[in-house]
Amino acid sequence: MLDLNFIRNNAETVKKAILNKRENGRVDELLEVDSRKRSLLFECEQKRNRLNKTSKEISGLKKSKQDASELISDMKVLSQEIKEFEQKLRNVDHELNDIVIRIPNIPAEDVPVGLDESANLEIKKWGDRKEFNFTPKPHWEVGSTLDILDFDRGSKISGAGFVLYKGFGARLERALYNFMLDLHTTEHGYREIFPPYLVNRQSMFGTGQIPKLEDDMYQTREEDMFLIPTGEVPVTNIHRDEILSIDHLPICYTAFTACFRREAGAHGKDTRGMTRVHQFNKVELVKFTHPDTSYNELEALLINAEKVLQLLGLEYRILKLCTGDLSFASTKCYDIEVWAPGTKSYLEVSSCSNFEDFQARRSNIRFRDKDKKVKFVHTLNGSGLALPRTMIALLETYQLEDGTVAIPEVLQKYMGGVQKIEI
RNA sequence: GGAGAGGUGGCUGAGCGGCUUAAAGCGGUGGGUUGCUAACCCAUUGUCUCGUUUUAGGCGGGACCCCGGGUUCGAAUCCCGGCCUCUCCGCCA
Numbered sequence: 001m002l003d004l005n006f007i008r009n010n011a012e013t014v015k016k017a018i019l020n021k022r023e024n025g026r027v028d029e030l031l032e033v034d035s036r037k038r039s040l041l042f043e044c045e046q047k048r049n050r051l052n053k054t055s056k057e058i059s060g061l062k063k064s065k066q067d068a069s070e071l072i073s074d075m076k077v078l079s080q081e082i083k084e085f086e087q088k089l090r091n092v093d094h095e096l097n098d099i100v101i102r103i104p105n106i107p108a109e110d111v112p113v114g115l116d117e118s119a120n121l122e123i124k125k126w127g128d129r130k131e132f133n134f135t136p137k138p139h140w141e142v143g144s145t146l147d148i149l150d151f152d153r154g155s156k157i158s159g160a161g162f163v164l165y166k167g168f169g170a171r172l173e174r175a176l177y178n179f180m181l182d183l184h185t186t187e188h189g190y191r192e193i194f195p196p197y198l199v200n201r202q203s204m205f206g207t208g209q210i211p212k213l214e215d216d217m218y219q220t221r222e223e224d225m226f227l228i229p230t231g232e233v234p235v236t237n238i239h240r241d242e243i244l245s246i247d248h249l250p251i252c253y254t255a256f257t258a259c260f261r262r263e264a265g266a267h268g269k270d271t272r273g274m275t276r277v278h279q280f281n282k283v284e285l286v287k288f289t290h291p292d293t294s295y296n297e298l299e300a301l302l303i304n305a306e307k308v309l310q311l312l313g314l315e316y317r318i319l320k321l322c323t324g325d326l327s328f329a330s331t332k333c334y335d336i337e338v339w340a341p342g343t344k345s346y347l348e349v350s351s352c353s354n355f356e357d358f359q360a361r362r363s364n365i366r367f368r369d370k371d372k373k374v375k376f377v378h379t380l381n382g383s384g385l386a387l388p389r390t391m392i393a394l395l396e397t398y399q400l401e402d403g404t405v406a407i408p409e410v411l412q413k414y415m416g417g418v419q420k421i422e423i
Numbered sequence: 424g425g426a427g428a429g430g431u432g433g434c435u436g437a438g439c440g441g442c443u444u445a446a447a448g449c450g451g452u453g454g455g456u457u458g459c460u461a462a463c464c465c466a467u468u469g470u471c472u473c474g475u476u477u478u479a480g481g482c483g484g485g486a487c488c489c490c491g492g493g494u495u496c497g498a499a500u501c502c503c504g505g506c507c508u509c510u511c512c513g514c515c516a
Contacts, residue, residue, distance in 0.1 A: 044485085
Protein backbone atom coordinates (compact mmCIF):
# COMPACT_ATOMS: atom_id res chain seq x y z
CA MET A 1 0.00 0.00 0.00
CA LEU A 2 1.01 3.57 -0.52
CA ASP A 3 1.97 6.04 2.15
CA LEU A 4 -1.15 7.98 3.08
CA ASN A 5 0.89 11.12 3.44
CA PHE A 6 2.23 10.64 -0.07
CA ILE A 7 -1.29 10.29 -1.44
CA ARG A 8 -2.33 13.49 0.33
CA ASN A 9 0.46 15.44 -1.29
CA ASN A 10 0.45 13.75 -4.68
CA ALA A 11 -3.17 12.98 -5.40
CA GLU A 12 -2.83 13.70 -9.11
CA THR A 13 0.17 11.40 -9.51
CA VAL A 14 -1.75 8.62 -7.82
CA LYS A 15 -4.82 9.15 -9.98
CA LYS A 16 -2.72 9.06 -13.11
CA ALA A 17 -1.03 5.86 -11.97
CA ILE A 18 -4.41 4.23 -11.34
CA LEU A 19 -5.55 5.22 -14.79
CA ASN A 20 -2.38 4.00 -16.46
CA LYS A 21 -2.53 0.73 -14.59
CA ARG A 22 -6.19 0.30 -15.52
CA GLU A 23 -7.04 -0.21 -11.88
CA ASN A 24 -9.67 1.38 -9.71
CA GLY A 25 -9.02 3.59 -6.75
CA ARG A 26 -11.14 6.14 -4.97
CA VAL A 27 -8.61 8.88 -4.34
CA ASP A 28 -10.99 11.81 -3.85
CA GLU A 29 -13.09 9.79 -1.47
CA LEU A 30 -9.93 8.81 0.34
CA LEU A 31 -8.92 12.42 0.85
CA GLU A 32 -12.36 13.30 2.10
CA VAL A 33 -12.45 10.41 4.58
CA ASP A 34 -8.91 11.20 5.63
CA SER A 35 -9.68 14.78 6.56
CA ARG A 36 -12.83 13.64 8.36
CA LYS A 37 -10.74 11.17 10.28
CA ARG A 38 -8.14 13.70 11.27
CA SER A 39 -10.59 16.20 12.66
CA LEU A 40 -12.27 13.41 14.62
CA LEU A 41 -8.92 12.25 15.87
CA PHE A 42 -7.94 15.71 16.97
CA GLU A 43 -11.12 16.22 18.92
CA CYS A 44 -10.90 12.79 20.44
CA GLU A 45 -7.33 13.31 21.57
CA GLN A 46 -8.18 16.59 23.22
CA LYS A 47 -10.90 14.90 25.22
CA ARG A 48 -8.54 12.15 26.10
CA ASN A 49 -5.97 14.64 27.27
CA ARG A 50 -8.50 16.19 29.63
CA LEU A 51 -9.50 12.78 30.92
CA ASN A 52 -5.91 11.77 31.58
CA LYS A 53 -5.13 14.96 33.43
CA THR A 54 -8.28 14.85 35.52
CA SER A 55 -7.75 11.22 36.40
CA LYS A 56 -4.44 12.17 37.88
CA GLU A 57 -6.10 14.93 39.86
CA ILE A 58 -8.61 12.44 41.20
CA SER A 59 -5.79 10.19 42.19
CA GLY A 60 -4.19 13.07 44.12
CA LEU A 61 -7.42 14.01 45.84
CA LYS A 62 -8.08 10.45 46.90
CA LYS A 63 -4.61 10.14 48.33
CA SER A 64 -5.12 13.22 50.49
CA LYS A 65 -8.57 11.86 51.41
CA GLN A 66 -10.44 14.70 49.77
CA ASP A 67 -13.76 14.45 47.99
CA ALA A 68 -13.52 13.78 44.25
CA SER A 69 -17.07 12.73 43.54
CA GLU A 70 -17.84 15.76 41.42
CA LEU A 71 -14.83 15.26 39.18
CA ILE A 72 -15.60 11.57 38.93
CA SER A 73 -19.13 12.17 37.75
CA ASP A 74 -17.82 14.72 35.23
CA MET A 75 -15.36 12.18 33.96
CA LYS A 76 -18.03 9.54 33.74
CA VAL A 77 -19.71 11.73 31.15
CA LEU A 78 -16.49 12.54 29.36
CA SER A 79 -15.43 8.93 29.30
CA GLN A 80 -18.72 8.00 27.68
CA GLU A 81 -18.24 10.72 25.09
CA ILE A 82 -14.79 9.44 24.30
CA LYS A 83 -16.17 5.95 23.80
CA GLU A 84 -18.60 7.29 21.26
CA PHE A 85 -15.85 9.18 19.50
CA GLU A 86 -13.65 6.15 19.44
CA GLN A 87 -16.40 4.13 17.86
CA LYS A 88 -16.80 6.76 15.16
CA LEU A 89 -13.08 6.88 14.73
CA ARG A 90 -12.89 3.12 14.34
CA ASN A 91 -15.53 3.23 11.65
CA VAL A 92 -13.82 6.02 9.75
CA ASP A 93 -10.51 4.25 10.11
CA HIS A 94 -11.91 1.07 8.60
CA GLU A 95 -13.42 3.08 5.80
CA LEU A 96 -10.10 4.77 5.15
CA ASN A 97 -8.15 1.55 5.33
CA ASP A 98 -10.53 -0.21 3.01
CA ILE A 99 -9.87 2.42 0.35
CA VAL A 100 -6.14 2.77 0.79
CA ILE A 101 -5.39 -0.94 0.58
CA ARG A 102 -7.10 -1.06 -2.81
CA ILE A 103 -4.99 1.65 -4.36
CA PRO A 104 -2.30 0.13 -6.60
CA ASN A 105 1.38 0.91 -6.58
CA ILE A 106 2.71 3.61 -8.89
CA PRO A 107 4.65 2.59 -12.02
CA ALA A 108 8.30 3.61 -12.17
CA GLU A 109 9.25 6.55 -14.40
CA ASP A 110 10.81 4.48 -17.15
CA VAL A 111 7.87 2.10 -17.52
CA PRO A 112 6.15 2.58 -20.88
CA VAL A 113 2.56 3.77 -20.66
CA GLY A 114 0.18 1.44 -22.43
CA LEU A 115 -3.16 -0.27 -22.24
CA ASP A 116 -2.30 -3.94 -22.47
CA GLU A 117 0.33 -6.49 -23.40
CA SER A 118 0.58 -5.16 -26.93
CA ALA A 119 2.36 -2.12 -25.48
CA ASN A 120 4.99 -4.18 -23.71
CA LEU A 121 8.51 -3.48 -24.84
CA GLU A 122 10.72 -6.29 -26.05
CA ILE A 123 14.14 -5.35 -24.74
CA LYS A 124 16.18 -8.48 -25.38
CA LYS A 125 16.28 -11.70 -27.35
CA TRP A 126 18.60 -14.54 -26.51
CA GLY A 127 19.44 -17.75 -28.38
CA ASP A 128 18.96 -18.85 -31.95
CA ARG A 129 15.70 -20.22 -33.26
CA LYS A 130 16.25 -23.96 -33.47
CA GLU A 131 15.85 -25.52 -36.92
CA PHE A 132 13.85 -28.72 -37.20
CA ASN A 133 13.87 -31.00 -40.22
CA PHE A 134 10.48 -32.29 -39.08
CA THR A 135 7.44 -30.63 -37.57
CA PRO A 136 8.03 -30.31 -33.83
CA LYS A 137 5.17 -31.68 -31.75
CA PRO A 138 3.49 -29.93 -28.84
CA HIS A 139 4.62 -31.13 -25.41
CA TRP A 140 1.43 -33.01 -24.63
CA GLU A 141 2.11 -35.26 -27.57
CA VAL A 142 5.79 -35.65 -26.74
CA GLY A 143 4.98 -36.36 -23.09
CA SER A 144 2.16 -38.80 -23.79
CA THR A 145 4.17 -40.77 -26.32
CA LEU A 146 7.01 -41.20 -23.85
CA ASP A 147 4.50 -41.87 -21.04
CA ILE A 148 6.12 -39.24 -18.84
CA LEU A 149 3.15 -36.86 -18.68
CA ASP A 150 -0.34 -38.22 -18.01
CA PHE A 151 -3.09 -35.67 -18.44
CA ASP A 152 -6.01 -38.12 -18.36
CA ARG A 153 -5.08 -39.59 -15.03
CA GLY A 154 -4.19 -36.18 -13.65
CA SER A 155 -7.74 -35.05 -14.25
CA LYS A 156 -9.16 -38.35 -13.01
CA ILE A 157 -7.43 -37.83 -9.69
CA SER A 158 -8.04 -34.13 -9.25
CA GLY A 159 -9.85 -32.61 -12.21
CA ALA A 160 -9.00 -30.60 -15.30
CA GLY A 161 -5.76 -28.68 -15.01
CA PHE A 162 -3.83 -31.23 -12.98
CA VAL A 163 -0.93 -33.18 -14.42
CA LEU A 164 0.62 -36.46 -13.41
CA TYR A 165 4.35 -36.72 -14.03
CA LYS A 166 5.66 -40.24 -14.38
CA GLY A 167 9.03 -41.97 -14.62
CA PHE A 168 11.58 -39.73 -16.27
CA GLY A 169 8.97 -36.97 -16.39
CA ALA A 170 8.93 -36.88 -12.61
CA ARG A 171 12.68 -37.25 -12.58
CA LEU A 172 13.11 -34.40 -15.05
CA GLU A 173 10.96 -32.17 -12.87
CA ARG A 174 13.15 -33.00 -9.88
CA ALA A 175 16.29 -32.50 -11.96
CA LEU A 176 15.12 -29.07 -13.08
CA TYR A 177 14.39 -27.65 -9.67
CA ASN A 178 17.50 -29.13 -8.12
CA PHE A 179 19.52 -27.60 -10.90
CA MET A 180 17.85 -24.21 -10.39
CA LEU A 181 18.28 -24.25 -6.61
CA ASP A 182 21.92 -25.26 -6.88
CA LEU A 183 22.58 -22.51 -9.38
CA HIS A 184 20.99 -19.78 -7.28
CA THR A 185 22.49 -20.90 -3.99
CA THR A 186 26.03 -21.63 -5.14
CA GLU A 187 26.51 -19.19 -8.03
CA HIS A 188 24.14 -16.33 -7.26
CA GLY A 189 24.33 -16.08 -3.46
CA TYR A 190 20.74 -16.78 -2.49
CA ARG A 191 19.88 -18.59 0.74
CA GLU A 192 17.68 -21.63 0.31
CA ILE A 193 14.28 -21.59 2.00
CA PHE A 194 11.61 -24.23 2.24
CA PRO A 195 8.46 -22.51 3.49
CA PRO A 196 4.93 -23.63 4.38
CA TYR A 197 2.50 -23.90 1.47
CA LEU A 198 -0.49 -22.95 3.57
CA VAL A 199 -0.51 -19.42 4.94
CA ASN A 200 -2.81 -17.20 6.96
CA ARG A 201 -4.81 -14.22 5.80
CA GLN A 202 -2.32 -11.69 7.05
CA SER A 203 0.46 -13.15 4.93
CA MET A 204 -1.74 -13.00 1.84
CA PHE A 205 -2.55 -9.40 2.66
CA GLY A 206 1.10 -8.54 3.14
CA THR A 207 2.16 -9.38 -0.38
CA GLY A 208 -0.99 -7.90 -1.91
CA GLN A 209 -2.98 -11.00 -2.99
CA ILE A 210 -5.73 -9.97 -0.61
CA PRO A 211 -8.14 -8.34 -1.20
CA LYS A 212 -7.79 -8.18 -4.99
CA LEU A 213 -7.05 -11.79 -5.83
CA GLU A 214 -8.82 -13.58 -3.01
CA ASP A 215 -11.06 -15.48 -5.40
CA ASP A 216 -8.10 -16.84 -7.35
CA MET A 217 -6.83 -18.78 -4.39
CA TYR A 218 -7.70 -22.07 -2.77
CA GLN A 219 -8.91 -21.48 0.73
CA THR A 220 -9.46 -23.87 3.61
CA ARG A 221 -12.89 -23.85 5.11
CA GLU A 222 -12.11 -24.45 8.76
CA GLU A 223 -8.97 -22.40 9.35
CA ASP A 224 -9.15 -19.33 7.08
CA MET A 225 -5.90 -20.33 5.44
CA PHE A 226 -4.83 -20.19 1.83
CA LEU A 227 -2.75 -22.39 -0.44
CA ILE A 228 0.03 -20.23 -1.76
CA PRO A 229 -0.26 -19.08 -5.40
CA THR A 230 3.49 -18.41 -5.40
CA GLY A 231 6.47 -18.84 -3.10
CA GLU A 232 6.67 -15.06 -2.95
CA VAL A 233 3.96 -15.08 -0.29
CA PRO A 234 5.55 -17.16 2.48
CA VAL A 235 9.08 -16.04 1.68
CA THR A 236 8.35 -12.31 1.71
CA ASN A 237 6.39 -12.77 4.91
CA ILE A 238 9.41 -14.29 6.65
CA HIS A 239 10.32 -10.81 7.82
CA ARG A 240 6.85 -9.42 8.42
CA ASP A 241 6.75 -7.12 11.46
CA GLU A 242 10.51 -7.10 11.78
CA ILE A 243 13.17 -4.40 11.86
CA LEU A 244 16.14 -5.71 9.90
CA SER A 245 19.70 -4.71 10.47
CA ILE A 246 21.12 -2.68 7.60
CA ASP A 247 24.22 -4.88 7.69
CA HIS A 248 22.14 -7.81 6.51
CA LEU A 249 20.75 -6.09 3.43
CA PRO A 250 20.20 -7.13 0.77
CA ILE A 251 18.68 -10.40 1.95
CA CYS A 252 18.34 -12.84 -0.93
CA TYR A 253 16.25 -15.99 -0.66
CA THR A 254 15.43 -18.73 -3.10
CA ALA A 255 12.68 -21.23 -2.48
CA PHE A 256 11.24 -24.23 -4.21
CA THR A 257 7.49 -24.47 -3.68
CA ALA A 258 4.36 -25.84 -5.22
CA CYS A 259 1.94 -23.11 -6.32
CA PHE A 260 -1.83 -23.38 -6.41
CA ARG A 261 -4.10 -21.25 -8.54
CA ARG A 262 -7.78 -21.53 -9.23
CA GLU A 263 -7.43 -19.64 -12.50
CA ALA A 264 -10.99 -18.59 -11.92
CA GLY A 265 -11.07 -15.99 -14.65
CA ALA A 266 -9.18 -18.05 -17.21
CA HIS A 267 -11.63 -20.77 -18.21
CA GLY A 268 -11.07 -21.94 -21.73
CA LYS A 269 -7.63 -20.36 -21.93
CA ASP A 270 -4.62 -22.58 -22.59
CA THR A 271 -6.70 -25.66 -21.82
CA ARG A 272 -4.47 -28.06 -23.68
CA GLY A 273 -1.30 -29.33 -22.07
CA MET A 274 0.27 -27.82 -19.00
CA THR A 275 0.72 -24.17 -19.90
CA ARG A 276 -1.92 -23.26 -17.36
CA VAL A 277 -2.52 -25.67 -14.50
CA HIS A 278 -3.93 -25.43 -11.00
CA GLN A 279 -0.86 -26.82 -9.31
CA PHE A 280 2.72 -26.33 -10.41
CA ASN A 281 6.20 -26.07 -9.03
CA LYS A 282 8.32 -22.98 -9.06
CA VAL A 283 11.69 -21.83 -7.83
CA GLU A 284 11.30 -18.31 -6.53
CA LEU A 285 13.82 -15.54 -5.95
CA VAL A 286 13.05 -12.94 -3.29
CA LYS A 287 15.06 -9.93 -2.18
CA PHE A 288 14.81 -7.44 0.65
CA THR A 289 16.92 -4.39 -0.18
CA HIS A 290 17.83 -0.88 0.82
CA PRO A 291 15.63 1.61 -1.09
CA ASP A 292 18.66 3.06 -2.83
CA THR A 293 19.67 -0.19 -4.47
CA SER A 294 16.41 -1.89 -5.36
CA TYR A 295 16.48 -1.10 -9.08
CA ASN A 296 20.03 -2.37 -9.41
CA GLU A 297 18.99 -5.47 -7.53
CA LEU A 298 16.11 -5.92 -9.95
CA GLU A 299 18.52 -5.99 -12.89
CA ALA A 300 20.69 -8.50 -11.05
CA LEU A 301 17.70 -10.67 -10.24
CA LEU A 302 16.66 -10.68 -13.88
CA ILE A 303 20.14 -11.80 -14.90
CA ASN A 304 20.01 -14.59 -12.31
CA ALA A 305 16.72 -15.84 -13.72
CA GLU A 306 17.92 -15.61 -17.32
CA LYS A 307 20.95 -17.69 -16.47
CA VAL A 308 18.73 -20.74 -16.00
CA LEU A 309 17.49 -20.58 -19.58
CA GLN A 310 20.94 -19.83 -20.93
CA LEU A 311 22.41 -22.90 -19.26
CA LEU A 312 19.50 -24.99 -20.51
CA GLY A 313 20.08 -23.61 -24.00
CA LEU A 314 16.53 -22.38 -24.44
CA GLU A 315 15.61 -19.41 -26.60
CA TYR A 316 13.87 -16.57 -24.80
CA ARG A 317 12.98 -12.90 -24.89
CA ILE A 318 12.56 -10.28 -22.24
CA LEU A 319 9.67 -7.87 -22.09
CA LYS A 320 9.49 -4.73 -20.09
CA LEU A 321 5.85 -4.56 -19.09
CA CYS A 322 3.83 -1.46 -19.82
CA THR A 323 1.71 0.23 -17.15
CA GLY A 324 -1.48 -1.54 -18.21
CA ASP A 325 0.10 -4.98 -17.83
CA LEU A 326 1.82 -4.26 -14.55
CA SER A 327 0.47 -6.04 -11.48
CA PHE A 328 -1.29 -4.27 -8.64
CA ALA A 329 1.71 -4.17 -6.29
CA SER A 330 4.65 -3.66 -8.65
CA THR A 331 6.33 -0.52 -9.94
CA LYS A 332 8.34 -2.20 -12.65
CA CYS A 333 8.42 -5.67 -14.09
CA TYR A 334 10.32 -7.73 -16.62
CA ASP A 335 8.76 -10.87 -18.05
CA ILE A 336 10.98 -13.62 -19.35
CA GLU A 337 9.29 -15.63 -22.08
CA VAL A 338 10.74 -18.89 -23.33
CA TRP A 339 10.15 -20.07 -26.88
CA ALA A 340 8.18 -23.27 -27.24
CA PRO A 341 8.62 -24.56 -30.82
CA GLY A 342 5.90 -27.23 -30.61
CA THR A 343 3.14 -24.87 -29.56
CA LYS A 344 4.85 -22.06 -31.46
CA SER A 345 4.52 -19.51 -28.75
CA TYR A 346 6.41 -17.58 -26.15
CA LEU A 347 5.59 -18.72 -22.63
CA GLU A 348 6.05 -16.58 -19.56
CA VAL A 349 8.38 -18.38 -17.17
CA SER A 350 9.30 -15.49 -14.90
CA SER A 351 8.09 -12.08 -13.84
CA CYS A 352 10.79 -10.09 -12.10
CA SER A 353 9.29 -7.20 -10.17
CA ASN A 354 10.21 -4.42 -7.86
CA PHE A 355 7.52 -3.49 -5.35
CA GLU A 356 9.54 -0.75 -3.71
CA ASP A 357 8.02 -0.26 -0.24
CA PHE A 358 4.48 -1.27 -1.23
CA GLN A 359 4.62 -4.78 0.20
CA ALA A 360 6.95 -3.72 3.00
CA ARG A 361 4.43 -1.16 4.20
CA ARG A 362 1.63 -3.72 4.12
CA SER A 363 3.75 -6.28 5.94
CA ASN A 364 5.62 -3.82 8.12
CA ILE A 365 9.11 -4.90 7.06
CA ARG A 366 11.61 -2.23 8.03
CA PHE A 367 15.28 -1.59 8.62
CA ARG A 368 17.30 0.92 10.57
CA ASP A 369 19.20 3.17 8.19
CA LYS A 370 22.60 4.73 8.80
CA ASP A 371 20.88 7.90 10.02
CA LYS A 372 19.28 5.69 12.73
CA LYS A 373 15.82 6.18 11.30
CA VAL A 374 13.52 3.25 10.78
CA LYS A 375 12.45 2.92 7.14
CA PHE A 376 10.66 0.43 4.97
CA VAL A 377 12.78 -1.94 2.91
CA HIS A 378 12.13 -2.55 -0.76
CA THR A 379 10.99 -6.03 -1.75
CA LEU A 380 11.55 -7.73 -5.08
CA ASN A 381 10.85 -11.09 -6.54
CA GLY A 382 10.90 -13.14 -9.67
CA SER A 383 10.67 -16.75 -10.68
CA GLY A 384 13.83 -18.59 -11.27
CA LEU A 385 11.91 -20.31 -12.91
CA ALA A 386 8.37 -21.66 -13.19
CA LEU A 387 8.70 -25.39 -13.85
CA PRO A 388 5.91 -26.55 -16.19
CA ARG A 389 6.57 -24.01 -18.90
CA THR A 390 10.30 -24.56 -18.67
CA MET A 391 9.62 -28.24 -19.10
CA ILE A 392 7.33 -27.52 -22.06
CA ALA A 393 10.09 -25.57 -23.77
CA LEU A 394 12.59 -28.27 -22.94
CA LEU A 395 10.50 -31.15 -24.28
CA GLU A 396 9.53 -29.25 -27.39
CA THR A 397 13.01 -27.90 -28.10
CA TYR A 398 14.97 -31.07 -27.44
CA GLN A 399 12.57 -33.52 -29.05
CA LEU A 400 13.99 -35.66 -31.80
CA GLU A 401 12.28 -36.98 -34.88
CA ASP A 402 11.97 -40.48 -33.39
CA GLY A 403 9.92 -39.16 -30.45
CA THR A 404 12.72 -39.25 -27.91
CA VAL A 405 13.97 -36.21 -26.02
CA ALA A 406 17.60 -35.26 -25.46
CA ILE A 407 18.62 -34.04 -22.01
CA PRO A 408 20.69 -30.82 -21.91
CA GLU A 409 24.14 -31.39 -20.51
CA VAL A 410 23.67 -29.38 -17.31
CA LEU A 411 20.75 -31.63 -16.32
CA GLN A 412 22.38 -34.97 -17.03
CA LYS A 413 24.06 -35.27 -13.67
CA TYR A 414 20.68 -34.62 -12.04
CA MET A 415 19.18 -37.39 -14.19
CA GLY A 416 21.60 -40.07 -13.07
CA GLY A 417 23.61 -39.67 -16.25
CA VAL A 418 20.66 -40.20 -18.58
CA GLN A 419 21.24 -38.34 -21.85
CA LYS A 420 17.99 -39.11 -23.56
CA ILE A 421 14.44 -39.97 -22.59
CA GLU A 422 13.30 -42.93 -24.64
CA ILE A 423 10.13 -44.94 -24.90
C1' G B 424 -8.72 -33.37 20.66
C1' G B 425 -8.05 -33.01 26.53
C1' A B 426 -5.36 -30.63 30.89
C1' G B 427 -2.07 -27.01 32.62
C1' A B 428 1.55 -22.74 32.17
C1' G B 429 2.62 -18.46 29.64
C1' G B 430 2.91 -14.16 25.80
C1' U B 431 6.06 -7.07 28.72
C1' G B 432 11.07 -2.73 24.72
C1' G B 433 16.87 -5.24 20.34
C1' C B 434 17.35 -9.42 24.34
C1' U B 435 16.69 -11.43 29.62
C1' G B 436 13.13 -10.18 33.09
C1' A B 437 10.09 -7.44 37.32
C1' G B 438 5.40 -5.22 37.82
C1' C B 439 -0.80 -7.90 38.70
C1' G B 440 -5.95 -1.14 39.48
C1' G B 441 -3.54 5.45 40.47
C1' C B 442 3.54 5.92 43.73
C1' U B 443 5.11 3.25 35.90
C1' U B 444 6.67 8.84 32.47
C1' A B 445 7.35 0.11 32.43
C1' A B 446 12.13 -1.41 37.49
C1' A B 447 16.74 -3.89 36.95
C1' G B 448 20.34 -6.25 33.97
C1' C B 449 22.42 -7.22 29.14
C1' G B 450 23.16 -5.07 24.43
C1' G B 451 23.59 -0.37 21.37
C1' U B 452 25.33 4.82 20.91
C1' G B 453 28.30 9.12 22.75
C1' G B 454 31.97 10.62 26.26
C1' G B 455 35.74 9.78 30.30
C1' U B 456 39.80 6.89 32.29
C1' U B 457 43.76 3.72 30.20
C1' G B 458 50.56 2.14 26.68
C1' C B 459 46.78 -1.35 23.66
C1' U B 460 42.66 -4.53 24.65
C1' A B 461 39.58 -5.91 28.64
C1' A B 462 37.47 -3.90 32.91
C1' C B 463 35.49 0.42 35.10
C1' C B 464 32.85 5.32 35.34
C1' C B 465 29.26 9.06 33.33
C1' A B 466 25.44 10.18 29.93
C1' U B 467 21.97 8.47 26.45
C1' U B 468 18.64 4.66 24.25
C1' G B 469 11.58 2.20 21.34
C1' U B 470 7.64 2.51 17.54
C1' C B 471 3.36 4.77 15.34
C1' U B 472 0.46 9.07 15.00
C1' C B 473 -1.92 14.23 15.44
C1' G B 474 -0.98 19.43 16.03
C1' U B 475 2.53 23.36 15.75
C1' U B 476 6.90 25.38 13.94
C1' U B 477 10.84 24.20 10.61
C1' U B 478 17.27 24.61 7.72
C1' A B 479 18.30 20.49 10.76
C1' G B 480 15.34 19.75 14.57
C1' G B 481 12.39 21.40 18.43
C1' C B 482 7.87 21.87 21.27
C1' G B 483 2.98 20.01 22.86
C1' G B 484 -0.71 16.02 22.64
C1' G B 485 -2.43 10.88 21.77
C1' A B 486 -1.77 5.58 21.11
C1' C B 487 1.14 1.12 21.81
C1' C B 488 3.05 -4.24 27.50
C1' C B 489 0.18 -10.76 21.59
C1' C B 490 -4.79 -9.17 18.96
C1' G B 491 -10.05 -7.60 19.57
C1' G B 492 -13.98 -6.25 22.86
C1' G B 493 -15.64 -4.96 27.99
C1' U B 494 -15.56 -3.14 33.39
C1' U B 495 -13.64 1.58 35.74
C1' C B 496 -13.00 8.60 36.86
C1' G B 497 -8.38 5.66 35.78
C1' A B 498 -6.13 -0.95 32.96
C1' A B 499 0.36 -3.83 31.35
C1' U B 500 -2.57 -5.10 35.82
C1' C B 501 -9.59 -7.12 36.41
C1' C B 502 -13.44 -9.74 32.94
C1' C B 503 -14.87 -12.03 27.99
C1' G B 504 -13.43 -13.79 23.01
C1' G B 505 -9.43 -15.00 19.63
C1' C B 506 -4.29 -16.07 18.05
C1' C B 507 0.46 -17.93 19.24
C1' U B 508 4.30 -20.57 22.32
C1' C B 509 5.74 -24.27 25.96
C1' U B 510 4.75 -28.89 29.12
C1' C B 511 1.94 -33.35 29.84
C1' C B 512 -1.88 -36.87 27.89
C1' G B 513 -4.45 -38.88 23.52
C1' C B 514 -4.31 -39.61 18.15
C1' C B 515 -1.16 -39.81 13.89
C1' A B 516 2.97 -39.67 8.95
